[in-house]
Amino acid sequence: MDQEIILRVDGREHRLTADTRTTLLDALRERLGNTSPKKGCDHGQCGACTVLLDGRRVTSCLVLAVAVASDEAEVVTAEGLAEGDDLHPVQRAFITHDAFQCGYCTPGQIVSAVGMLGEAGEGWPSVVSEDLDTDEVVLDEREIAERMSGNLCRCAAYANIVPAISEVAQP
Amino acid sequence: MTLTNDRVGAVGVPLDRIDGPRKVRGAATYAYEWPLRDPAYLYPLQSSVAVGRITGVDATAALAEPGVLAVLTHLNAPRLAWSGDPEVAVLQSDEVAFRGQFVGAVIADTLETARYAAGLVRMEYDERPPDVRLDTDRDDLHRPRHAAIFGSMEGDLQDGSPADSAVGDLDAELESAAVTLDVTYRTPIHHHNPMEPHTAVAVWNGDDATLYCSSQGVHLTRQLLAGAFGIEAERLQLVSPHVGGAFGSKVYPASYATLALMGAQLAPGRPVKFALTRQQMFAVVGYRPASVQRVRLGADREGRLTAIGHDVVQQTARVKEYAEQTVGATRAMYAAPNRRTTTRVAALDLPVPTIMRGPGESTGMFAIESAMDELASAVGIDPIELRVRNEPRTHPESGLPFSTRELVACLREGARRFGWDGRDPAVRTRREAGWLTGTGVAASIYPSPRLPGSSATIRLDAGGGYTVEIGAADIGTGTWTALTQIAAEALEVTVDDVTLRIGQTSLPGASSAGFSSGINCWGTTIYEAAGRLRARLESEFGGTVPAEGIEASADMPDNPYVSQYAMYSFGAQFAEVRVREDTGEVRVPRLLGVFDVGRVINPKTACSQLIGGMTQGLSMALHEESVVDPRFGHVVNNDFAAYHVASNADVGSVEAHWLEERDPYINPMGSKGLGEVCIVGTAAAIANAVHHATGIRVRDLPITLDKLLS
Numbered sequence: 001m002d003q004e005i006i007l008r009v010d011g012r013e014h015r016l017t018a019d020t021r022t023t024l025l026d027a028l029r030e031r032l033g034n035t036s037p038k039k040g041c042d043h044g045q046c047g048a049c050t051v052l053l054d055g056r057r058v059t060s061c062l063v064l065a066v067a068v069a070s071d072e073a074e075v076v077t078a079e080g081l082a083e084g085d086d087l088h089p090v091q092r093a094f095i096t097h098d099a100f101q102c103g104y105c106t107p108g109q110i111v112s113a114v115g116m117l118g119e120a121g122e123g124w125p126s127v128v129s130e131d132l133d134t135d136e137v138v139l140d141e142r143e144i145a146e147r148m149s150g151n152l153c154r155c156a157a158y159a160n161i162v163p164a165i166s167e168v169a170q171p
Numbered sequence: 172m173t174l175t176n177d178r179v180g181a182v183g184v185p186l187d188r189i190d191g192p193r194k195v196r197g198a199a200t201y202a203y204e205w206p207l208r209d210p211a212y213l214y215p216l217q218s219s220v221a222v223g224r225i226t227g228v229d230a231t232a233a234l235a236e237p238g239v240l241a242v243l244t245h246l247n248a249p250r251l252a253w254s255g256d257p258e259v260a261v262l263q264s265d266e267v268a269f270r271g272q273f274v275g276a277v278i279a280d281t282l283e284t285a286r287y288a289a290g291l292v293r294m295e296y297d298e299r300p301p302d303v304r305l306d307t308d309r310d311d312l313h314r315p316r317h318a319a320i321f322g323s324m325e326g327d328l329q330d331g332s333p334a335d336s337a338v339g340d341l342d343a344e345l346e347s348a349a350v351t352l353d354v355t356y357r358t359p360i361h362h363h364n365p366m367e368p369h370t371a372v373a374v375w376n377g378d379d380a381t382l383y384c385s386s387q388g389v390h391l392t393r394q395l396l397a398g399a400f401g402i403e404a405e406r407l408q409l410v411s412p413h414v415g416g417a418f419g420s421k422v423y424p425a426s427y428a429t430l431a432l433m434g435a436q437l438a439p440g441r442p443v444k445f446a447l448t449r450q451q452m453f454a455v456v457g458y459r460p461a462s463v464q465r466v467r468l469g470a471d472r473e474g475r476l477t478a479i480g481h482d483v484v485q486q487t488a489r490v491k492e493y494a495e496q497t498v499g500a501t502r503a504m505y506a507a508p509n510r511r512t513t514t515r516v517a518a519l520d521l522p523v524p525t526i527m528r529g530p531g532e533s534t535g536m537f538a539i540e541s542a543m544d545e546l547a548s549a550v551g552i553d554p555i556e557l558r559v560r561n562e563p564r565t566h567p568e569s570g571l572p573f574s575t576r577e578l579v580a581c582l583r584e585g586a587r588r589f590g591w592d593g594r595d596p597a598v599r600t601r602r603e604a605g606w607l608t609g610t611g612v613a614a615s616i617y618p619s620p621r622l623p624g625s626s627a628t629i630r631l632d633a634g635g636g637y638t639v640e641i642g643a644a645d646i647g648t649g650t651w652t653a654l655t656q657i658a659a660e661a662l663e664v665t666v667d668d669v670t671l672r673i674g675q676t677s678l679p680g681a682s683s684a685g686f687s688s689g690i691n692c693w694g695t696t697i698y699e700a701a702g703r704l705r706a707r708l709e710s711e712f713g714g715t716v717p718a719e720g721i722e723a724s725a726d727m728p729d730n731p732y733v734s735q736y737a738m739y740s741f742g743a744q745f746a747e748v749r750v751r752e753d754t755g756e757v758r759v760p761r762l763l764g765v766f767d768v769g770r771v772i773n774p775k776t777a778c779s780q781l782i783g784g785m786t787q788g789l790s791m792a793l794h795e796e797s798v799v800d801p802r803f804g805h806v807v808n809n810d811f812a813a814y815h816v817a818s819n820a821d822v823g824s825v826e827a828h829w830l831e832e833r834d835p836y837i838n839p840m841g842s843k844g845l846g847e848v849c850i851v852g853t854a855a856a857i858a859n860a861v862h863h864a865t866g867i868r869v870r871d872l873p874i875t876l877d878k879l880l881s
Contacts, residue, residue: 019283019284021283022283029204033206035197035201036198037197038201038367039203040366040367040449040811041448041810043449045449045811045812079197079198087195087196091196092195094191095187095188095195096187098187098779100195100647100779101416102367102413102416102646102647103193103194103199104201104366105366106194106197107196107197145819148819152366152811152816153366154364154365154366154416156783156784156817157782157783158786158817158822159782159822159826162819
């Protein structure tokens with residue numbers, strides 16, 4: 001069944017007719033031509049499709065486009081993190097630290113990192129946090145590694161991803 | 172006389188990745204992502220039985236679904252002009268050789284419709300029970316003939332080497348040696364699992380086709396596919412500038428590319444998009460075959476090896492032989508006057524294995540380097556010292572001198588950086604808050620071969636800009652950046668003066684990215700073309716660029732030293748592990764490697780390759796295992812939830828270092844391969860550290876918790 005929907009992506013509104021089975025990921029990639037989020041598993045297991053949905057990181061392969069539209073949610077992809085040619089600090093840090101090789105998981109890693117920094121800023125604990133009640137999360141390497149473990153990197157750039165994020169977390 | 176120059180230029184500079192800004196915003200275009208008008212979508216049908224024959228197809232319901240354009244099966248698939256490779260020859264008969272084999276496809280207006288309709292196609296089979304058991308007691312093990320069937324190289328294994336080798340008298344020496352070891356190691360099936368699923372997007376216009384394909388080598392792929400479809404190679408264009416990881420699984424993108432091209436023939440003029448799902452990747456894009464490896468060592472009381480035996484039994488597929496050089500590293504590693512290696516394979520009703528990062532070396536060196544650690548314990552010698560004592564002066568089998576071999580320096584430098592000295596060899600003696608700790612070491616080796624088929628063209632325009640063209644691949648390896656640096660050095664200009672073009676068949680031919688040979692082959696070829704361009708500029712134009720510009724082309728030149736020297740990269744890897752005493756959980760807080768890879772083109776991207784390989788080695792040591800259901804012949808754990816690869820939290824400190832050197836005989840850059848040596852030995856270093864921590868010797872990968880709870 002097709003449905004007419006509006007998606008707000010990277011600050012722009014898109015009106016489209018979508019199959020109700022279409023995931024947000026497929027709508028972005030196949031319908032809107034935004035190939036920044038990648039399809040790695042289509043099962044929410046790899047994180048390559050991570051986008052921000054109203055500021056929270058989600059795997060866009062597990063969200064239906066019609067649901068996002070009816071929520072009038074704001075979608076931000078890695079493409080939308082950059083302002084023109086000005087890259088987001090996390091994007092710049094990924095380049096400087098060479099925190100990727102093939103680049104396929106990279107937009108998802110970067111969006112996830114931005115979302116994660118927001119979560120930590122709000123005091124969200126992780127499974128490795130010593131103190132669950134504190135408002136001040138110290139993003140040491142262990143915290144970053146734990147919080148970024150929903151994003152697989154088969155080239156295995158983890159040892160560069162953590163310092164790249166760390167640099168932005170503690171400027 | 173050497174090949175290597177002493178130029179100092181763009182090579183050796185830790186340049187940021189040229190494709191970095193595009194990749195971090197997701198703007199680098201992978202195969203599925205080309206903006207093509209009005210695409211159709213293909214969803215494959217896979218056999219639900221392991222062995223048998225298709226006896227019936229009912230596509231009525233699928234064809235009745237709105238938006239379905241065609242259902243493709245062996246009944247209506249185009250007959251291929253060449254079907255010599257069973258992986259290329261999809262849908263050419265009713266035979267099923269393994270579960271998950273492509274038996275058809277649905278092509279539809281949308282992905283959702285194609286996928287839904289695929290579920291409506293009914294297939295009936297005449298099924299036979301599969302035979303998927305790998306063991307050394309099978310009576311049908313045979314000496315492999317991989318190359319004889321499918322390769323152009325002579326030899327039995329996929330690198331062209333013989334299945335067996337012998338020097339001296341192994342059996343007699345093992346009878347009389349002062350110290351002997353006879354142990355068997357096992358490695359499971361591993362799947363590459365690149366993050367980008369294998370993709371082929373095909374469009375036909377008359378007799379011409381374009382294929383956007385994730386490929387490690389567009390020219391080799393084109394050669395296979397153009398032959399299969401019976402068209403001149405020039406009529407098929409492949410485009411693959413960015414590849415989302417490969418690790419060997421995209422060298423022969425045969426079955427899915429064939430299917431996409433067939434599907435597109437049913438929708439002329441319309442692009443047909445096909446990307447595998449993660450689950451499908453476990454059946455049709457290859458994997459590292461399981462192995463059973465018996466290692467026998469004989470030594471004197473000081474640990475000097477007098478005998479090395481390595482007998483490998485591995486599995487292959489009944490439908491197509493694949494056999495890798497699991498014994499290859501053993502032939503080159505240590506001195507011993509008596510030695511023998513053998514390779515036998517069991518042909519099973521499983522999908523076709525293929526090369527996977529360090530094919531043969533990664534599994535073979537898990538066994539050999541674990542055995543060396545066991546020998547070190549048996550004779551009471553430090554494992555580094557044991558390796559130093561057995562360092563050969565020349566290649567132990569061929570007798571050729573090594574072009575460069577700095578294994579001992581890697582071990583010494585690694586020991587210094589890791590803090591190895593003073594290590595207490597006693598096992599299961601260090602405890603910290605419920606964790607047993609230990610350290611381990613292993614050596615790494617990987618050959619630096621040359622593959623044929625590379626050519627390059629360089630154009631110089633009147634404005635001083637150079638365009639370098641070669642059909643090379645960047646599978647995450649940093650080719651875009653490294654070849655730009657090599658071209659700049661060879662042309663004696665800066666990287667800003669060079670525009671590189673790679674990754675498509677419209678460019679001069681190039682060997683595939685594999686065997687750690689890319690930079691060696693492509694760089695050598697670019698160097699040659701650069702030399703010709705500069706000579707031409709000087710001799711014909713007196714050094715002044717004409718208004719129309721000039722160009723020069725070259726094929727990869729011969730290297731006379733290839734037959735005179737044994738060329739290998741080496742390394743030493745160190746691991747620190749913690750094993751939780753009550754649960755058996757293994758953590759690896761530290762990995763450190765020191766490598767002998769010749770001259771490093773780009774320290775930044777090279778380091779990423781090295782730590783990436785080491786981390787994949789950690790993943791192989793602790794996480795990865797594809798479990799085959801013996802009843803149905805399929806991989807049970809066919810997704811990322813169940814096939815574990817190392818995640819961020821599984822990894823601690825990973826450090827890679829290298830010796831500053833130039834190999835004088837290999838190529839003008841002085842660089843050896845580095846993409847694979849880094850995964851070789853890692854699993855053994857971790858297994859050895861686990862033994863140091865726990866006293867438990869795990870000889871079958873992966874090292875899971877159950878194996879550490881006795």
